Amino acid sequence: TQLLEQSPQFLSIQEGENLTVYCNSSSVFSSLQWYRQEPGEGPVLLVTVVTGGEVKKLKRLTFQFGDARKDSSLHITAAQPGDTGLYLCAGQRNFNKFYFGSGTKLNVKP
């Protein structure tokens, strides 16, 4: 059983649509990160959220950390084919360990 559950596992949408990806847990995290991974490459850090209720924006991507610091969401506005990839959330609970979700595979069709 994963400590962090991501949903949906797969998402295939048309260019221009909006979408939201969820990362949920019953555990509290001191911080949470989102990564994007393209095929054949390592994950690349998109954002770190630390404070409960925190919202961060990165161009068309909006990240929110839940008030209780147990969950997070990633919203993409007007998705583009370049957004295609595997989105991973990772929560930190103690000094050196991040726990990764199994990811959401997004495909944006032109």
Add this chain to the structure above:
Amino acid sequence: DVKVTQSSRYLVKRTGEKVFLECVQDMDHENMFWYRQDPGLGLRLIYFSYDVKMKEKGDIPEGYSVSREKKERFSLILESASTNQTSMYLCASRRKANYGYTFGSGTRLTVV
């Protein structure tokens, strides 16, 4: 930009071989990590090191060992490769706790 370099993108090894996976980072990061990534299981932590010559077991250390003789280099060793160690191996580093990871491009290891 921080760069994490893994020595091989693809490796094919035979069962029972000793396998070395090398990882080098160029930004003086304190912490380094080895993960394996398998479909449906996400990233699982094998070992990590928070300083030179220091190492800690992660969630799945069995069948693996590590070496960190210099700050920039963290090696993962498969003592006797088995087919269930076929996977994508990812090395990561970070400056210190609470910072994000920088990952290498990964090594796809196949054990036959």
